[in-house]
Amino acid sequence: MAERRIVTGNYAAAYGALLSRVEVIAAYPITPQTFIVEHVSEFVNDGKLDAEYMPVESEHSAMSACVAATATGVRSYTATSSQGLALMHEVLYVAAGLHLPIVMPVVNRTIAAPIGIWCEHNDTMAERDSGWLQCFCENNQEVLDMVVQAYKVAENTKVLLPVMVNLDAFILSHTVEPVEFPDQKDVDEFLPRYDPKHAYLRPKDPMVVGSFASPEYIQEFRYQTEESTQNAKEVIRQVNDEFAEKFGRDYGGAVEEYRMDDAEVALITLGTVSATTRDVVDELRDEGKSVGLVKMRWFRPYPTEIIRDIASRVKALGVYDRAMSFGTGGPSYMDTKSALYGHSTIPVLGFLAGLGGRDVMVKDIRLMFERTLEAAKKDRVEKEVTWIGTRGVQP
Template sequence: MGKIDVLNGNKAAAWGAKLARVSLLAAYPITPQTPLVEYLATFVAEGEIDADLVEVESEHTALSVLQGGVFAGARTFTGTSSQGLALMYEPYIRTSTMRLPIVMALVTREVISPQTVWGGQQDAVTVREAGWIQIWCESNQEVLDTVVQAYKIAENKGVLLPVNVCYDGFSLSHMAERVDIPEQEKVDSFLPKPDITHVKLDPANPMSVDPLTAGPMLTEYRHKQVTAMNHAKKVIEEVRQEWFQLFGRDHGGMVDVYRMEDAEIAIVCMGSPAGTARVAIDEMREHGIKVGMVRIRVLRPFPVEEMKTLLSGVKAIGTIDRNVSFAAGYGTSYLELLTAFGGKSMPPMIDFIGGLGGSDVTLEQIKQAIVLTQYVANGGEYRSVTWFGLDEVDIESLFEDSEQEAKEGIV
């Protein structure tokens, strides 16, 4: 039988690695990922996990060690955040281009400067073009479940790409909640032992790994990476269905939806703000606003078709981002949706940026976003991007007295 425990996000991720029976661990501590390393070290020290834990001097070395482990056939795990991710960037790129199915917890945090150790999603979205699959979690239960699922996705013979399991620093990593820990035997039936043969250290059958590669061959190699990334969409959905059949939990596949059946407007978000958005949506429904939510669960590969199917019929979209693109001044969700639709048959869309540097994306802010999105759906014009906490949001000036009910609980 499994068991129920109260776990923070870092311990949930450690449990996921334990249940996946990883055999090689290497990580360097960095806030807010540090407790993850401590939990893993405790599991190894107490004999609860049969794995080698390599103590390294940096994040660069941590991921390099795991690359060698995969060559030897090991199932590997690590985690990092922010500047640690920046330091491991060289082996990070190499991991995906060598098609190594490593799973890494990416505990999101702002990047410097200015100096900060608090939450934000800037680190993860900055590397979204590095060839890793990125799965974003809303809850600690999803963190545990997704770490296990990630191995089945990464080690699929048609995928063979590394996976980042992304969860918000402090909002999830340090906050505890009820988590259902599945029994080991059921996890074993879901996740077979690794069978990594496309790269292998074998003196009897030597192979050249990552040789100097000429342009035409490199072009073919990149094309195969893209093909594998696209194939991952199908595998992610298959893994979702199998997990639900075995464990009765469904966090979504490429996307997760809430109250979209009759929605006239939609909020799109990623990570922990989705939990607050659910509460805001329920409250605004009581005021007659037919709003739903689409949570981006997988950022890479991006769920283009799913988004177009879900959002083409709504009257307006409001995206909520805990990050910003310095090129465009919008958040990642906003820009990704623009690309997905390609400017064709796209509902009006406005963006909201908040939750930077550890600040909250509050219930009141999401309710404001819903009301403003409804205003745009009704034909009103509003600024394309709003920065929570900086831009003044004057709901009163936008609505007539006849819409007083829609303002209640907002102003």
């Protein structure tokens, strides 16, 4: 029987690795991810997890070790945050380019300068073009479940791409809440051993992995990554459904809709703000306002078709971002507009709040809905990007 315990998001992320029976772990500590590497080293030293544990000298080396181990033919795992993710940057592209299905929890933390340790999504958003798939979690249960699901998506032969499982710094990483732990036997049935056919290193069956390639090959190589990324959309749905069937938790696939029946406007969210937004939606519904929540769970691949469908059912969309693409807007906002261009003429508004780990308050989310309702009424965008809770800036 599955047991329930009160644990942190970091513990859930680490336990997801244990349940996934990862074979090589390369780890380097960084606040607020540190507990993940501590927990996995405890699992290994206590004999609960039979894996090679590599306490490496940097995040660059952590990702390099995962790339090499996965290229050799085993399942590998690491976790990082913020500057650590930035240090991995060039290795991330190799992991995706070589189609190595690595899974990595990223505890989303603001990137220096100024140095801070609290939540912002500018670490993971900087890697959105790296070829990695990216999912965002709302609570600790989802963190655990998504580590297991991420391996299943990543290792699907139609995908074979690495996945970042994003969890908000401190808001999840250091917060305890009840989590149900699936039985190992069930996870083993859900997630079989990694047995690569496309890339491995075996002296009896030699293969070249990682070549110097001329322009004659690289464009086709890039297209392969694009195709895999597109394929991931269907695989994400299948894995979600299979997981729901086996473990009883259905996350809705790439996007979860909350109270979206007959909603006039919706707010698109990433990460833990989705949870607070549920309450705000309930409140506003009680007040008779027709609002709903679109919780974006998988940001890469971007769920273009789903967002278009949602846009066809509402009168305006608000998009909440916890990161800024300077000079334009939040990355999720930009992608939403890009998906809708030519398909929808409804107003789309961008909202920035909670940067650097500042709390995103109920009143902030209410303001996002109010503005979006106003835009729906006027059928017009008066202000594209609204910074909420910024001293000296009129929201």
